[in-house]
Amino acid sequence: MSVTYLEAIREAQFEALRSDPNVFVYGQDIGQFGGAFKATKGLAREFPGRVLDAPISEDAMVGMAVGAAIEGARPIVEMQFADFSSVGFNQIVNQAATLYWRTNTPCPITIRLPSGGTAGSGPFHSQSMESIYAHYPGLVILTPATVEDAYWMLLDSVKLDDPVIFCEHKFLYYHLKAESFGERSLPIGKARIARPGRHATIVAYSAMVHEALRAADELQMEGYQIEVVDLRSVKPMDTDTILGSVARTGRLLVVGESFPWGGVTAEVIARVSTEAFHMLDAPPMRLNSKDTPIPYHPNLWKAHRPTVGSICDALRRLLRF
Amino acid sequence: MTPAVPITCTKADLTPEFRDQYLATYRQMQSSRVLEEKLGSLYRAGGRIVGGVYLGRGQEAFSAAVAMQLRRGQDVYAPLIRDQAGRMAFGEPITDALRTYLGAATGPMRGRDGNIHRGRPQEGELAMISHLGAMVSVVAGALFAKRLRGTMADAVGATSIGDGATSTGSFHEAINMAAVERLPLIISVANNQFAYSTSNDRQFACQDLMDRARGYGVAGWKVDATDLAACLKVARSAVAAARAGGGPQLIVGTLLRLGGHGEHDDASYIPDEVKFSKVGQDCLLVAEKLMIAEGWSTQEEINGWLKEARATVDQAVSLVSKEPIPDPYRESWQALSSSELVESWQL
Numbered sequence: 001m002s003v004t005y006l007e008a009i010r011e012a013q014f015e016a017l018r019s020d021p022n023v024f025v026y027g028q029d030i031g032q033f034g035g036a037f038k039a040t041k042g043l044a045r046e047f048p049g050r051v052l053d054a055p056i057s058e059d060a061m062v063g064m065a066v067g068a069a070i071e072g073a074r075p076i077v078e079m080q081f082a083d084f085s086s087v088g089f090n091q092i093v094n095q096a097a098t099l100y101w102r103t104n105t106p107c108p109i110t111i112r113l114p115s116g117g118t119a120g121s122g123p124f125h126s127q128s129m130e131s132i133y134a135h136y137p138g139l140v141i142l143t144p145a146t147v148e149d150a151y152w153m154l155l156d157s158v159k160l161d162d163p164v165i166f167c168e169h170k171f172l173y174y175h176l177k178a179e180s181f182g183e184r185s186l187p188i189g190k191a192r193i194a195r196p197g198r199h200a201t202i203v204a205y206s207a208m209v210h211e212a213l214r215a216a217d218e219l220q221m222e223g224y225q226i227e228v229v230d231l232r233s234v235k236p237m238d239t240d241t242i243l244g245s246v247a248r249t250g251r252l253l254v255v256g257e258s259f260p261w262g263g264v265t266a267e268v269i270a271r272v273s274t275e276a277f278h279m280l281d282a283p284p285m286r287l288n289s290k291d292t293p294i295p296y297h298p299n300l301w302k303a304h305r306p307t308v309g310s311i312c313d314a315l316r317r318l319l320r321f
Numbered sequence: 322m323t324p325a326v327p328i329t330c331t332k333a334d335l336t337p338e339f340r341d342q343y344l345a346t347y348r349q350m351q352s353s354r355v356l357e358e359k360l361g362s363l364y365r366a367g368g369r370i371v372g373g374v375y376l377g378r379g380q381e382a383f384s385a386a387v388a389m390q391l392r393r394g395q396d397v398y399a400p401l402i403r404d405q406a407g408r409m410a411f412g413e414p415i416t417d418a419l420r421t422y423l424g425a426a427t428g429p430m431r432g433r434d435g436n437i438h439r440g441r442p443q444e445g446e447l448a449m450i451s452h453l454g455a456m457v458s459v460v461a462g463a464l465f466a467k468r469l470r471g472t473m474a475d476a477v478g479a480t481s482i483g484d485g486a487t488s489t490g491s492f493h494e495a496i497n498m499a500a501v502e503r504l505p506l507i508i509s510v511a512n513n514q515f516a517y518s519t520s521n522d523r524q525f526a527c528q529d530l531m532d533r534a535r536g537y538g539v540a541g542w543k544v545d546a547t548d549l550a551a552c553l554k555v556a557r558s559a560v561a562a563a564r565a566g567g568g569p570q571l572i573v574g575t576l577l578r579l580g581g582h583g584e585h586d587d588a589s590y591i592p593d594e595v596k597f598s599k600v601g602q603d604c605l606l607v608a609e610k611l612m613i614a615e616g617w618s619t620q621e622e623i624n625g626w627l628k629e630a631r632a633t634v635d636q637a638v639s640l641v642s643k644e645p646i647p648d649p650y651r652e653s654w655q656a657l658s659s660s661e662l663v664e665s666w667q668l
């Protein structure tokens with residue numbers, strides 16, 4: 001008996017709907033159809049009137065969620081693909097993210113973003129938006145990398161009194177399996193040491209954690225012990241855990257799937273460079289996707305995003321310095 | 322398609338009950354005008370008001386007529402830029418306006434936002450963001466949640482926009498969604514002829530904004546928004562229809578913004594032939610004419626109310642002027658309500 005990352009998303013929503021009548025789910029094709037990825041399969045039948053198809057109107061979907069939250073509901077909005085959240089961008093960053101600061105009114109909404117690339121999806125069904133949203137004050141940005149985190153962090157998101165951008169990785173939906181959802185472990189805002197090591201630190205999040213772990217396996221055969229930090233939450237960012245790891249290893253590589261200009265990987269390096277420059281034995285490195293839209297063909301797509309191969313190359317350069 | 326004909330009042334509409342609401346609405350309009358004149362003069366005097374001043378001169382009848390139909394505590398109201406009169410009719414205290422304009426730490430916005438960007442969402446008065454059309458779906462969401470949580474009863478939500486906001490994607494998405502969900506949402510469109518400086522002919526190509534109601538499958542109402550009696554008749558009918566389960570109601574009011582977009586704008590782009598046409602008449606004067614003609618009040622009475630309103634505004638200005646302004650050293654500088662998630666490194 002095993003459960004997938006996608007089942008974790010579905011089961012967390014089931015549990016949120018079951019335990020709190022103020023929770024509802026709103027998104028395109030999520031009702032009877034169960035969602036483009038089946039993340040809400042069967043929920044409309046279990047919870048009549050609380051799992052609803054939305055018109056193709058991302059702006060209105062998010063505005064509607066904000067209004068519902070003001071009135072005491074705890075909405076979950078499913079964007080069909082993270083890419084389409086750009087249409088709801090204004091309501092996310094200007095309405096939801098500012099509401100509490102402006103008016104002292106909490107805004108407990110969870111916006112689920114099926115994120116990241118899968119082969120053959122092309123430029124408009126593959127994007128990772130965490131860096132864009134993390135730039136704005138007033139939002140919590142979560143990037144679960146494991147089945148357990150997908151389940152517990154989604155439940156925690158719904159309970160949180162602030163707007164959460166929940167970046168769930170589409171590549172992990174079916175590929176990632178676990179024995180069970182396990183126990184609630186770390187709270188939101190805490191990073192996890194996914195693998196201990198002493199020669200270098202990789203800071204990664206979401207699907208890149210798994211590429212990083214495979215790279216660490218490969219480098220082990222060359223005699224290196226690589227520590228992998230899974231950020232879990234990119235905002236807030238657990239700077240203490242990152243600094244603690246760099247203090248142990250003295251070398252840092254940050255890996256993210258989103259575009260290279262600015263963003264989460266740059267933020268990690270900025271914090272380590274300003275707070276712990278003296279702990280670094282080598283210039284910190286970062287790996288992101290290439291600075292082009294995301295290509296469609298698998299050959300191009302695999303070369304566009306960081307993979308175990310490019311991470312190993314970067315690690316070897318980092319360790320040789 | 323033949324253009325919709327504006328709804329007007331007949332003698333039969335002018336019942337004693339209607340008269341009482343008319344006079345109560347007029348007094349809100351008058352108070353609003355007095356407050357806004359004060360805000361304008363504070364702006365011109367300089368030094369007191371931080372940022373711009375955005376007035377609703379000429380739009381008081383349309384704004385207040387809708388808000389007078391709402392019940393604070395049950396209904397939801399999302400006023401926009403030119404809704405000082407509607408805000409007052411919904412029960413917003415004068416001090417909320419002054420504290421927000423003067424940036425007092427005591428006001429609902431605590432110096433974090435200013436002028437017309439104010440509200441008390443937890444009391445059903447939403448605080449607008451500047452992006453036009455963006456509040457429509459928020460009101461719809463509040464109504465949706467009332468229905469979900471079983472607290473709807475016969476509540477309605479109302480929001481205001483202008484001719485310019487009808488061009489936004491937000492407006493289109495939200496009115497369509499509200500129609501799909503059949504929510505009791507009243508959208509008042511004040512067609513004041515100009516969105517900042519852009520005239521109707523550069524804003525939309527349909528013959529009449531009323532055509533949009535048909536396109537979205539919602540009820541439409543058209544009114545001469547300089548005529549308080551007609552505004553009240555339409556607002557009462559539209560709000561009653563929404564309360565009775567009739568779904569979204571689009572009210573299009575025709576009027577002219579009697580001033581610039583803000584007090585910084587001399588509105589020199591508005592041609593004289595528009596200014597001196599019927600659309601440019603002042604709704605306060607039109608309202609007074611009917612009151613006097615019907616024998617509902619006298620010029621002396623109106624002057625007395627004006628004096629009263631000026632005294633109230635002067636008192637409020639003097640109160641708020643003495644209040645503390647925000648202190649950057651005491652500001653929390655936190656945008657999240659979950660304080661455990663605020664990152665320590667940036668403090």
